[in-house]
Amino acid sequence: MLIKKLRVIFKKVNGLVNKEDGFVLVFVAAGMLAFLGITALVVDVGTLALEKRRLQNACDAAALAAAQELYYTGDESQAHQKARQYLENNNVMETPAVAVDNQTRTVTVSSSRTREMAFIRVAGINTGTVSARAKAVFGAVTKIDGSRCAVSPLVPFGVPDCAAGFIPGEEVVLKYSAGIPQIHGNFGGLALGGRGANNYGNNIKYGYQGTLGIGSRVLTEPGNMSGKTKSGLQYRLEQCPHTPPCTYDGGYDPDCPRVIIVPVYKPQDLYGRDEVEIVRFAVMLLEKATGSGNQCSVYGRFISMAPPSGTKIVIDPYLPAPGTGPNEGLYAARLLE
Ligand SMILES: [Zn+2]
Numbered sequence: 001m002l003i004k005k006l007r008v009i010f011k012k013v014n015g016l017v018n019k020e021d022g023f024v025l026v027f028v029a030a031g032m033l034a035f036l037g038i039t040a041l042v043v044d045v046g047t048l049a050l051e052k053r054r055l056q057n058a059c060d061a062a063a064l065a066a067a068q069e070l071y072y073t074g075d076e077s078q079a080h081q082k083a084r085q086y087l088e089n090n091n092v093m094e095t096p097a098v099a100v101d102n103q104t105r106t107v108t109v110s111s112s113r114t115r116e117m118a119f120i121r122v123a124g125i126n127t128g129t130v131s132a133r134a135k136a137v138f139g140a141v142t143k144i145d146g147s148r149c150a151v152s153p154l155v156p157f158g159v160p161d162c163a164a165g166f167i168p169g170e171e172v173v174l175k176y177s178a179g180i181p182q183i184h185g186n187f188g189g190l191a192l193g194g195r196g197a198n199n200y201g202n203n204i205k206y207g208y209q210g211t212l213g214i215g216s217r218v219l220t221e222p223g224n225m226s227g228k229t230k231s232g233l234q235y236r237l238e239q240c241p242h243t244p245p246c247t248y249d250g251g252y253d254p255d256c257p258r259v260i261i262v263p264v265y266k267p268q269d270l271y272g273r274d275e276v277e278i279v280r281f282a283v284m285l286l287e288k289a290t291g292s293g294n295q296c297s298v299y300g301r302f303i304s305m306a307p308p309s310g311t312k313i314v315i316d317p318y319l320p321a322p323g324t325g326p327n328e329g330l331y332a333a334r335l336l337e
Pocket residue numbers: 240241242245246252253256257258
């Protein structure tokens with residue numbers, strides 16, 4: 001009797017256990033399905049996101065290059081050709097649309113791409129389509145705003161305008177040492193946003209936080225200021241976070257704090273505290289300060305004709321392109337959308 005009862009109880013318990021196993025199995029299966037579903041979604045959506053990024057990059061590059069072509073040649077068909085060449089180089093074989101507008105000097109490139117889906121086909125979605133669009137303009141840099149930069153590329157040095165233009169790699173004296181009578185007290189300093197050696201020294205260290213434009217008239221900062229120059233330069237050069245530090249010969253990061261934007265001004269001959277007019281800008285690599293005491297000189301080299309990428313700039317696509325190539329000022333492209 002007791003054995004019979006025990007058997008009944010055992011069967012009930014056993015049944016319960018089997019039932020729970022069943023629940024567990026169903027739960028695990030459902031979980032796995034959900035997991036597989038999410039994985040499939042992630043893989044397919046990830047693939048589409050990657051395609052979208054590639055396509056956007058290709059459209060951006062094509063629009064920027066074509067806008068530059070349009071600026072220098074003024075020829076719409078050449079701009080078209082440039083855009084298609086860039087798209088082809090980036091494997092955009094789909095039928096892209098390229099619109100060149102000589103009135104606004106803009107180039108718009110758009111394209112779309114369809115990809116077969118790998119996993120979410122089970123949900124009836126066989127393909128996914130992504131599209132991208134880019135609009136760009138190119139022109140002369142007419143204004144630079146140093147306020148948005150951690151370290152502003154605008155420093156209180158300028159170079160006089162000369163007919164020869166700039167030669168990339170050419171070494172230029174940004175600040176002279178004592179004993180040069182021809183400079184009439186102007187050692188190379190500019191009074192940006194205020195006068196005096198302290199302001200000058202801070203502008204070397206942190207960069208000028210204001211705005212300078214073509215046509216701006218600024219005062220020179222006369223005086224040797226060797227000490228402020230030396231300490232400012234040392235601080236600024238140490239801001240380069242790269243190893244080895246950026247140099248012209250050893251290579252440099254175009255966005256390094258050593259990369260500076262220098263106003264190019266008129267006239268060449270200055271006397272005491274004088275006024276100059278900015279006629280264009282140049283990008284230089286700040287290289288070194290030499291000499292001790294009042295013999296401190298600062299040197300830089302022309303490096304490129306494009307501003308560091310984070311710089312807030314205004315560009316004018318209507319300012320005529322120089323006749324002798326891109327070594328007569330600062331030019332930049334901008335994505336408008
Ligand atoms: Zn650097």
